[in-house]
Amino acid sequence: MASKVRLYVDHPLGEEQSVPLTREQAHYLFGVMRLTEGAVLSLINGKDGEWDASVEKASKKGGILLCQSQTRALQIPPDLWLMFAPIRKERTAFIVEKAVEMGAARVMPVQTDYTQSANRIRQDKLQAHAVEAAEQCGGTYIPPVDNLARLDRVLADWPQDRQLMFCDEVLIGDPVGLPALDGPWAILIGPEGGCSPAERDRLRSLPFAHPVSLGPRILRADTAAVAALTVWQQALGDWTRHE
Amino acid sequence: MASKVRLYVDHPLGEEQSVPLTREQAHYLFGVMRLTEGAVLSLINGKDGEWDASVEKASKKGGILLCQSQTRALQIPPDLWLMFAPIRKERTAFIVEKAVEMGAARVMPVQTDYTQSANRIRQDKLQAHAVEAAEQCGGTYIPPVDNLARLDRVLADWPQDRQLMFCDEVLIGDPVGLPALDGPWAILIGPEGGCSPAERDRLRSLPFAHPVSLGPRILRADTAAVAALTVWQQALGDWTRHE
Numbered sequence: 001m002a003s004k005v006r007l008y009v010d011h012p013l014g015e016e017q018s019v020p021l022t023r024e025q026a027h028y029l030f031g032v033m034r035l036t037e038g039a040v041l042s043l044i045n046g047k048d049g050e051w052d053a054s055v056e057k058a059s060k061k062g063g064i065l066l067c068q069s070q071t072r073a074l075q076i077p078p079d080l081w082l083m084f085a086p087i088r089k090e091r092t093a094f095i096v097e098k099a100v101e102m103g104a105a106r107v108m109p110v111q112t113d114y115t116q117s118a119n120r121i122r123q124d125k126l127q128a129h130a131v132e133a134a135e136q137c138g139g140t141y142i143p144p145v146d147n148l149a150r151l152d153r154v155l156a157d158w159p160q161d162r163q164l165m166f167c168d169e170v171l172i173g174d175p176v177g178l179p180a181l182d183g184p185w186a187i188l189i190g191p192e193g194g195c196s197p198a199e200r201d202r203l204r205s206l207p208f209a210h211p212v213s214l215g216p217r218i219l220r221a222d223t224a225a226v227a228a229l230t231v232w233q234q235a236l237g238d239w240t241r242h243e
Numbered sequence: 244m245a246s247k248v249r250l251y252v253d254h255p256l257g258e259e260q261s262v263p264l265t266r267e268q269a270h271y272l273f274g275v276m277r278l279t280e281g282a283v284l285s286l287i288n289g290k291d292g293e294w295d296a297s298v299e300k301a302s303k304k305g306g307i308l309l310c311q312s313q314t315r316a317l318q319i320p321p322d323l324w325l326m327f328a329p330i331r332k333e334r335t336a337f338i339v340e341k342a343v344e345m346g347a348a349r350v351m352p353v354q355t356d357y358t359q360s361a362n363r364i365r366q367d368k369l370q371a372h373a374v375e376a377a378e379q380c381g382g383t384y385i386p387p388v389d390n391l392a393r394l395d396r397v398l399a400d401w402p403q404d405r406q407l408m409f410c411d412e413v414l415i416g417d418p419v420g421l422p423a424l425d426g427p428w429a430i431l432i433g434p435e436g437g438c439s440p441a442e443r444d445r446l447r448s449l450p451f452a453h454p455v456s457l458g459p460r461i462l463r464a465d466t467a468a469v470a471a472l473t474v475w476q477q478a479l480g481d482w483t484r485h486e
């Protein structure tokens with residue numbers, strides 16, 4: 001089943017809006033995907049929903065698209081941040097992809113005491129992963145991906161009205177559930193090897209932090225991210241609740 | 244933090260049980276991991292829990308380990324099958340890995356009408372992935388991975404006391420939850436592109452099949468697998484329930 005090409009552009013979208021293409025975008029559309037003038041594709045920009053657009057002008061160095069009609073409204077996820085300690089490169093990229101699919105509003109890599117220093121991140125690459133995940137999975141919203149920040153600093157500047165769901169290896173089998181508190185939330189996925197005792201003491205002392213168990217088995221950080229997003233979306237987010 | 248080597252062996256484990264090593268295992272333990280005689284490692288076999296064992300004899304071609312004491316009992320997951328249509332190779336391997344971490348008792352690749360024929364599987368490779376996931380994630384149980392089977396045949400031979408949670412793209416946003424029915428279950432993750440209309444009609448006509456929504460966004464099959472396992476384990480499985 002051939003499906004319509006779906007492209008992210010950093011440009012406003014709207015009725016009869018024309019959209020200039022970069023050289024890279026022109027290469028992708030006309031070189032790789034072999035679109036020609038008159039062809040119709042889908043555009044997203046993370047703000048204006050999804051639009052059908054036609055190729056008005058195609059050249060090797062650029063081109064012009066013309067927006068026709070909106071095909072999907074912007075679907076903003078709930079106000080949920082996903083915080084995680086970077087792991088190996090491909091699994092970090094995977095967590096960003098899953099954050100987009102599962103509906104996180106913001107992605108925040110955090111440096112914990114036990115985060116391997118080898119696990120540096122390239123913010124620009126991770127942001128590009130988020131764009132690609134939205135292009136491929138029908139998303140209309142692209143969560144911003146922050147630069148790496150130290151967990152202790154993030155917690156020091158914490159907005160007091162935001163709850164924190166804290167998933168840590170130590171909680172395995174510990175029967176702790178998610179409190180039914182409305183409003184903004186964040187999820188913190190502990191690093192592989194867990195949080196340090198100092199971090200754990202600090203988190204347990206914070207009134208907005210809620211330890212939550214993800215079952216009796218040890219989960220990799222990428223698995224924990226999807227599982228935690230599922231638990232949160234089902235209990236407090238935009239998945240319809242059923243008893 | 245150096246952690247103990249953890250190895251799967253196809254051999255009984257028990258008090259003072261000696262365990263002969265294959266050439267590949269000897270290469271891994273003595274060549275790659277540099278263990279020497281007297282070193283202690285963890286063994287699993289999927290049946291007898293986790294055991295500490297010491298290296299009694301090390302050679303290039305083999306060696307002998309001696310079990311000391313059980314460090315973890317066998318933890319059998321709930322009676323849950325995970326059925327999915329194969330996707331691209333690395334994502335299929337990923338689903339198997341996640342099935343082990345999330346506690347599926349059996350993994351069943353199924354051929355649906357829209358499964359790309361290019362997505363063949365190597366059952367032996369996927370079973371090896373399951374072993375590796377258990378080694379790495381502290382698991383003591385290894386779910387069997389079946390050969391690829393046609394979905395219509397699997398459904399024709401279905402055990403009538405087993406419920407089926409059916410997650411399909413068509414259900415996006417449709418508010419359908421998991422019925423609270425005890426006993427054996429299976430999860431079916433539809434292929435990317437969804438099930439065919441004929442498959443969908445058939446599934447909807449089966450008294451044991453329950454359509455379940457995984458939220459308002461389109462999920463890749465690998466994400467859907469983790470999300471569905473989370474929903475099931477939390478509602479009916481071995482994650483402790485909390486309201």
